Amino acid sequence: MFTPPPDPAFVFDLDGTLVDSVYQHVFAWQRALEEFDITIPIWRVHRRIGMGSDLLAAAVLRESGHRLTDEEHEQLTQRHGHYYAQLSDSVQPLPGARELLDRLDELGLAWGIATSGAKKETGPVLQMLGVDGRCPVVTGDDVPFAKPDPHLFLAGAEALGVDPSVAIVVGDSTWDMLAARRARAVGVGLLTGGFAASELVEGHAFRIYADPADLLEHLDELGVRVTN
């Protein structure tokens, strides 16, 4: 007889997956870059959201032929945080996010959050979402490298006590899908970050849902026994 596999465990990205904050981050980066007289077409910033901030900044700067010193890089990241804080009062939970997490609790399934963002900016978001203290949370501050490196999802699975290969990683960006694959987890994509389904499929998402509400509606597609 084979050994039955463990129950699925969910590791969620935060920004753009559970809360509607991607576009605020896009604007905050653009405004921070403006302070350095750097104009980057906004879609290029959007396509990098979900990466760790160091990689994001390096990518958009290289693409536009700019260079910053380490100190300026640090300042740029701080200014992003400053502008994001100004915009964050408009950030709301995505449709079905709270209901999905409540349902996983009812079903007795483990879930956690793994975000490239800094711990400082994550706290208020978790409170707003109503999940503060309810689950393991891994932030960019807890690991040496954020997405698309696999560290965050490896740490998230470890915090849930499961092997990463049985974790279901739910994210909205290409970088979530790549990091999920590198962690040997199964990636599931949501359209809530403004990436197209095709971009997530190119990143080897196994399933695509519009938003957390749509995922909740189709939990059985992921092998969750919702009739129990």
Add this chain to the structure above:
Amino acid sequence: MFTPPPDPAFVFDLDGTLVDSVYQHVFAWQRALEEFDITIPIWRVHRRIGMGSDLLAAAVLRESGHRLTDEEHEQLTQRHGHYYAQLSDSVQPLPGARELLDRLDELGLAWGIATSGAKKETGPVLQMLGVDGRCPVVTGDDVPFAKPDPHLFLAGAEALGVDPSVAIVVGDSTWDMLAARRARAVGVGLLTGGFAASELVEGHAFRIYADPADLLEHLDELGVRVTN
């Protein structure tokens, strides 16, 4: 002998195609909707940018189960204009936009602009882009129906004195591509509006370029004799 076809003529969309204004429009709609206590996930607004404002508003309201009176619809559109005006000082020409239009002038090729936007908000954008008075401009105010209806591109081709079927329509959104097809024009997509290449290809774009600079670099792919 066959009758040689006329030279290609270009009809450009404005927002997201020649100027980097899509994300400002997204935010302006979100803020306007907030005034009516309507929360719409931001990606759903983004995916509708490029439509005429009446269709955009109707689509996102229906999707979220809200209804507004005709008067409230009018107010909503006005508030979008108000918030967009606040954000429009951050709008810049997209990379290569000015150079592309200058090059078409050098080559003696006809070009014009067809935008779903209102005439009032289009004027300052054309001035910033440096094209005011240089080309025919058709706005949402000039036609009964904006994109994805074909009226704007039909009117744009007529203003250039060409049959719509020989016009090359350049746009950044699904709605440009659909309107181009319905006008029997050839659609060419740019990634500058934050739509994925696949979304533009699904809209039957014949070629995809990153931005106006990339299109300028590859004008010969569209049958433009750039060596003359």
